[in-house]
Amino acid sequence: MDIKMKVYSDTNRGYSPPNSENTSLSLGLESTYGGNDYFEAFNIGSDQEMYQVSGLSELLYEPNTWPPTEGDRVPEGMKRFRVNLERWYEKAAYLSRILIRVFEDALEVPEGTLSQHTKHSMDVLRIINYALPPGTPAIREDEMGMGEHTDYGFLTVLWADRVPGLQILGRDGIWHDLVPEEGALLVNLADMMARITNEQWLSTLHRVKPPVVDGLIQRRRSVAFFHDGDEDAIISTLPKMIDEEHPPLYKPVRLGDHQLAKLRGSKSHVINKQNTEREAARVLASKRT
Ligand SMILES: O=C(O)CCC(=O)C(=O)O
Numbered sequence: 284m285d286i287k288m289k290v291y292s293d294t295n296r297g298y299s300p301p302n303s304e305n306t307s308l309s310l311g312l313e314s315t316y317g318g319n320d321y322f323e324a325f326n327i328g329s330d331q332e333m334y335q336v337s338g339l340s341e342l343l344y345e346p347n348t349w350p351p352t353e354g355d356r357v358p359e360g361m362k363r364f365r366v367n368l369e370r371w372y373e374k375a376a377y378l379s380r381i382l383i384r385v386f387e388d389a390l391e392v393p394e395g396t397l398s399q400h401t402k403h404s405m406d407v408l409r410i411i412n413y414a415l416p417p418g419t420p421a422i423r424e425d426e427m428g429m430g431e432h433t434d435y436g437f438l439t440v441l442w443a444d445r446v447p448g449l450q451i452l453g454r455d456g457i458w459h460d461l462v463p464e465e466g467a468l469l470v471n472l473a474d475m476m477a478r479i480t481n482e483q484w485l486s487t488l489h490r491v492k493p494p495v496v497d498g499l500i501q502r503r504r505s506v507a508f509f510h511d512g513d514e515d516a517i518i519s520t521l522p523k524m525i526d527e528e529h530p531p532l533y534k535p536v537r538l539g540d541h542q543l544a545k546l547r548g549s550k551s552h553v554i555n556k557q558n559t560e561r562e563a564a565r566v567l568a569s570k571r572t
């Protein structure tokens with residue numbers, strides 16, 4: 284915990300201790316049990332230096348902080364921490380850009396329609412540990428590893444331990460358990476894909492329940508790469524997704540504003556009511572516990 288707290292941050296970089304965030308507030312929803320999420324996480328992300336674009340905000344393109352990786356008291360496994368994370372970041376960023384191209388093809392829109400908004404993308408790599416010690420008896424049914432939410436930008440590439448816990452809300456209104464196939468990554472569609480397609484593609488509503496086997500909490504870890512797009516991009520619905528039968532469901536949004544409103548919810552616990560009602564209504568129509 285010593286090393287972790289050296290890189291503690293209440294912003295979107297560095298270490299977040301257990302019970303410090305409340306993810307469902309980013310979607311305008313109080314948690315059902317009144318507490319915060321019990322995960323802990325460490326984030327790195329794109330900074331101003333990476334893109335050399337002027338005018339990017341310090342808050343959304345914040346420099347990374349790293350724990351010490353040398354010295355007697357540094358555990359052996361930590362020595363390659365930075366190298367490993369930077370390598371993962373690079374590969375996931377590459378994959379995200381391929382997926383954006385795949386999305387353009389699937390939507391039958393010209394190349395660049397989406398990628399024009401991801402030139403200096405606010406990208407974040409987050410390693411997450413669901414921190415209740417393995418073997419803890421599961422007492423409260425509504426305790427939450429990570430509260431109900433959608434991811435904020437274009438897409439998320441997710442690796443996770445093959446342990447239950449992650450749940451996805453289907454169009455049927457039911458929360459479905461999801462465990463990745465051996466060696467597979469999961470891809471979440473995030474808010475901008477719902478906006479761009481006028482909900483022909485929904486953003487993935489998801490949450491993490493305590494992974495419980497035989498009444499005892501199991502260890503679960505995940506690694507999420509968020510490809511969130513350019514701070515200064517204005518995202519609107521594609522004209523071809525709008526007609527008389529499909530009136531526009533969302534107004535254009537500036538990505539940086541959307542991102543900050545979401546982060547104020549999850550990180551600063553200011554409930555976010557900014558354009559969250561459509562997804563929040565889907566959660567409220569489901570059985571939340
Ligand atoms: O731990 C997981 O599987 C999900 C993580 C997640 O949804 C997030 O960090 O946004």
Ligand SMILES: [Fe+2]
Nearest residue numbers: 432433434489
């Ligand atoms: Fe998520």
